[in-house]
Structures are given as structure tokens and as C-alpha cells.
Amino acid sequence: MRNKQNSTMLIFLCCCIGLQSIAFAQTDSTKKAYKTENAIIVYAGGGGSFFTGKSGVPAGLNAEVENVHLIGSLRVIWHPGHLLHIGLETGSLRFYSYTIDNNGKKGTTQVDATPIFFVLSMPVNERIEVFAGTGNYFMQTKLDYQGQVKSNVRSIGWMVAASYRQPLGEHLGIGAETKWMNSTGTKDALLSLQIQLAWKFKLKK
């Protein structure tokens, strides 16, 4: 399972390295074009996620694991007139859930998270942008087995993402984003694919 997770991450990182290489292969004029921009862009996305970590169900019990879930993201990025942009991201996601049957006693467990990240981003070209962020996952376990429990814990983690954006006008764009999210403290990770809307708010220079 760990090998599978590492392989997925390796492929993802290779893609990011590739995109990053393309980014630095841009001409000076392209860089200049991005450097002149001074705006705030709000990204809102939603889609599906696939849990790539080890779900970890209790040993010795029959469990049905659900690895595919919905995911939503909200990101605000300031483009300060440099290639490197900074911002914040949050969202809502479910890493995984499972049900058990312990001699007729059924139980469900859901592992949810709300990330809050400091994010750096960089345009690759006019349409493609890469993101990397680190911060905390505010994790929540919802257990329903012989009583209900909601229990929270904070876990450090990170994410990397790449998005493609098609302009719909001067201030609006639509696109798709693939994102790898990793909660280091709880060893949870997922890969998501989201449809994304982006609004640009130009700032005065």
C-alpha cells in the first residue's frame, strides 16, 4: 500500500517537475507579462477525490472501505506582480470512510478534514499554474458504533496541485485542477480532480 502511495506521488511529482521546467523555459517576455499583473484571484473548485493512503481498518474485522468521495476547495491567491504568488486555501474533504460488522454490531467511521494552507503558486504559461501549500488539516473522525463520537485533531500536512484555466472573460475563468493532498500527522493522502472557477479582482498598482 505504501509503495502504491509512493508510486502515485512519484508520478505526480514528476509531472510537477515537468511543469516547473516548462515554466522556467518561458521567454523573458512571458515572465514580464505575469510580473506586470497585480490582482487577487479567487479559485473555487469541486470534484472527486481518491484516497491513496492506507485506510487502516481494525484488524480482524470485516470492513468495507470507501475511497472515493466528493471534495471542495476555496483558494485566494495574491498575484503581487512577481512570478511567485502567495495565498491561502481551505476546503472540505473526506479522506476515507468504512463500515464494519462486528458479529452483527455495525459501525461506520468517516475521516474528514478541513485544510488551512499557506499556498505558493507560479504560472507555467497563460493557462497552466502550479501550486504548493503547507499548513494544517483540521481532522475530524465521525464514529457511529455503540454510540456516536465526533473527535477532532490537528495534523500538519501539505498539498501540491496543477491547474489548467480557460478564460471566460476578463475576470472569469473555468478550468480543471488535479491536486495531491497529504496529511503527514495522520498518514492520509488523496488525489483529487476538480472543476474550478476563478475570479480575478485587479488591484490598483
Place this chain on the structure above:
Amino acid sequence: MKQNLVLLLLLIVLFAACRKTPEVTITKQKWDLFENSNAVPLVATTRTAMEGVYTINAGADVFGEQLVLKWSYAIENNDTVYKLSAFGAKDVDYFLMDGKRLGDSILLSGNWRKLTQTQTGSVQLTISYSNGGRQLFSPSPIIQKDSIIARGVFGYEADAPTIPFSITYLRHLNSTPFEVLAHRAGGRTSDLLPYSENSLGMIRFASRLGATGVEIDMRYTSDGEIVLYHDNTLNLRLIQKNGLLGPIENYSYEQLNTYVKLLDGQRIPTLREALNTVVYETPLRFVWLDTKIDQPLDKVRALQQEFLQKAAAIGRQLQIVIGLPTEEAFNRLKQLQNYTTIPSLCELSPEQVREVNSRVWAPRFTLGLQTEEVEKMKAEGRRSFVWTLDEPQYVEQFVRDGKFDGILSNYASIVAYYHYAQ
């Protein structure tokens, strides 16, 4: 430059993701002589006479200059199983061996481990009739310097043991009364011991590491069961992954019992199970109940009383004390009836020790040797334990220069070494 930095960052992330988790694998080596059907267990007089401080002749470069050999027992599957432990100072190494008599010789077979590393290996030793067997088999052995020589071989990891190893009896063990107290029931899970911390398996194993007592951590479940668990939250340092997160106090005992397994696969034990194990399955003589609970202590007190009575009923000299690490715990003890008669261990000031009439004062080691205060406690009939000492040079210093009656450590074997070799 910027491109290189980004690439370097990505490579670091990649490296971190692929880092291997350290593991300790103990491989039992087959030794035909030891498995011989004529080989029989050693009798008590032989076992006791073998205990002592030994000089390492061959193998000193790996294991240091001396070893302390001490037998211990535990009840495993209703059988009393004796093992010979050897404790060394270099890299906090310890050996765990079985012993048998075959003809006129004693055979010792087992494994060694360096606790500050992940290095392990096997060991096979023989004490021939002329090198100590004769004395050890006599009904009243008289053991002196050089009267026992054990010769054999050791090996690394899963390799067959081929490297010469020999030890010679130097002197008796130091018999001064002293408690070797094992933290978290024996040691930390992170030190990759054979059992998880605060588990029943670890309680049984503690005496193999030289412990005469254990410190265990108590927490309440949401339905009022007292269980053993150290950390504030369920986390992957201690338990197998199961999706349950947050404080253990949020979950009922049945939920924990169904869902949670410690890293070695054991369940989180209740305090009742832990005390039952101490009383009926180990030679441990001291239990320090570390209070990590924010509720009244009457359930803890009831269990303490019950198991003190059970221990007394079978002739066990066992002490169980309620630890008072904080003002809150101190005040909760004072809420109990006749609190000055309740065996307790106070980590606070000497005045507070006297106020609740604690049997033991337990200051942290960073406060120093505090010889004068320790002597005062002795004069009042109290004992003083110091916690939590893990660095070998500090353990040596506190054993050599201090007046404490016991040391709490994550490495009980190093405390045992310095105490018994003194």
C-alpha cells in the same frame, strides 16, 4: 538558481516520502545442541549462582567491558518461563537468553539488541564443567572471581553466529535495595521493543529488561473505564491506523476495544487487566500509577486497594502507588477519605509529600541529586525516586553519587546495569 531551489525542494519531498520506517527484527538461530532432547531446564540454585557482573573478554569492542547477568521470570500461557538477561552500558545493549543443562555443560542461547540503535543479533554460549559448571551444579555453589567462564559466538542480524564471544565472572550483583522503574510499563514504543508501551505484553517483558517496577499511564474512557495510554490523543505513534483520532477520553471502552490495536497488535488494556498481570504474571514489586486523568480518583483507589489485597493474599511484596504529577491530581487525592493512608507518590514539593503522607517523593532529574532532601525523606521513612533518566552518563552519575532509592527510565536495562554493577 531559482529553478535549482525548486528542484531541490521537490527532491527533498520525494526523499521524505520514500524514507523507510526503522525496524528491529529478532531472528532466533537454531542451535542443534540446545534443541537436543537431553537438554533440560536449569534449576533455581544454578540460575541464582550464575547471576553476577561479568567481564567481557572477546566481543568487548561490540558490547563494552562488562555485562550484568540476571534471571527473571514471567508467566506465559500458564507456564513460568525463566530467561537470563544481560545488560551492558555500551549503546544500552541487552541480551535475552534461554538456559539449559546438557550433560555437564550449561548452554545459553538467545539474542542481543542495542537499544539506542536497531542493531540485533544472536548469541550462543557454553559454560563447560571445568569453567564453572562444576560449581554451578553443586547444591551450594560458591562463586568467586574467574570461577565461571562462558564461551561462544555471536552474530549480527539474521546471520549465523560465528564471531567469538566470551565472558568471565567478576563479582556478585550489588544487593543494595533499589527500584529499577521502567517507564510506560517497560519502555517506549518508539524504541522498537518487542511490545507496545503500556501493554500487557510490555508489563510481562519489563522484568526481562531489569525492571523491578513499572510506571503506567492511566486515562478514563468516556464511559468511565480506566485504561493505559500515554499520549493525549490516539495517534500513529502508538496505535495501528484505524481512522479514530483525537483524545482517548472521547471514546467508550467498547469502541476502543473493537477498533483500536496498539502497534504490536495488542488491545489497549484496562487498569484492572494491567494490575492483574503484574500480580499474577510477573515478579514486579512496584507499580507507579501515573495520573493522566481529570476526574475523581476513587475508582483508581478502589483498584489499588483490591490488587494490594490480592497481592498480599498470595504472598507478593507489591507496592502500588497513585502518582501525583500535578496540583490537580494532588487535590483530587485530598478529596478521598483518609487520603494520608493511601499509598501515593508525589512529584511536587517535599512539603506536599508530607501533607498527603506520600510513601515516595519523585522529583525530576533536572533538579539534581538533592542529597540533603533525599536524606530527610529517608529519615522520615519515605523513599525517593528520580525521573526520567535515559542518558547513560546521567544514570551512572545518579547511581554513583546520588542517594535515590530508585530511578525511572525508558531504558530500564541501563539503570539495572549501573545499579547491579556498582
